[in-house]
Amino acid sequence: xxxxxxxxxxxxxxxxxxxxxxxxxxxxxxxxxxxxxxxxxxxxxxxxxxxxxxxxxxxxxxxxxxxxxxxxxxxxxxxxxxxxxxxxxxxxxxxxxxxxxxxxxxxxxxxxxxxxxxxxxxxxxxxxxxxxx
Numbered sequence: 001x002x003x004x005x006x007x008x009x010x011x012x013x014x015x016x017x018x019x020x021x022x023x024x025x026x027x028x029x030x031x032x033x034x035x036x037x038x039x040x041x042x043x044x045x046x047x048x049x050x051x052x053x054x055x056x057x058x059x060x061x062x063x064x065x066x067x068x069x070x071x072x073x074x075x076x077x078x079x080x081x082x083x084x085x086x087x088x089x090x091x092x093x094x095x096x097x098x099x100x101x102x103x104x105x106x107x108x109x110x111x112x113x114x115x116x117x118x119x120x121x122x123x124x125x126x127x128x129x130x131x132x133x
Contacts, residue, residue, distance in 0.1 A: 010087040011055040012042030012125075014132055015067060015094055021110035022129055023094070024119065025063065028104050033080050038109075038119040041065075042087070055090055063108065064100035067092035073132070076124045089128060 015023040022040070029036040041062040045054035052069060059067055070091040077086050099108050111119070113133035116126065 006082070007084045007086055009045040009051070010043060010085050011045060011051060011058055012040045012087055012089045013055060013059050013067065013092045014040055014073065014089060014128060015059070015063075015065065015092045016070075016132065017094060017097075017110060019110070019112075020133065021112055022132065023063065023065075023099070024109050024111045024121075024129075025101065025105045026107040026109075028106050031104055033085075034122055036120075038121050039125050040089075042089075051088060055088075055092075059092070062102050062105060064098060066095040068095055074128065078124070091132065 017023070024038045025041055026038050027034050027036060041059050042055075043058040043062065045051060049057075055069070056067060059065055070093060073089050073091050075086065075088050077084060079085070101108055109119075111129065116129060116133075121129070
């Protein structure tokens with residue numbers, strides 16, 4: 001018998017500044033997905049929402065940044081709490097620099113390649129950061 005799975009379309013932004021640093025955010029330990037980990041801004045796409053519009057909306061909601069899209073850099077599919085997530089990842093540049101975090105995020109940092117071992121990331125995010133930097 002086939003099981004029913006819910007698939008959620010999501011986006012993630014690797015936001016890189018002029019100093020070649022990537023913006024990372026720390027999720028609250030209470031979060032269901034990646035709780036307590038450092039990760040990138042992103043989230044779920046709303047039904048019928050164009051993916052780039054959803055990407056820019058999520059970035060603005062999570063970190064208060066407007067961004068310029070550089071390129072699509074890949075996708076990941078993963079399972080969490082009975083849901084499958086299909087996440088599209090994009091490389092972006094910030095247009096403004098005033099980061100303000102939404103309540104489910106507890107910290108942020110502009111990451112240099114030499115600092116990557118200091119932070120705990122989901123495996124797929126760490127891999128992409130190393131590819132970019």
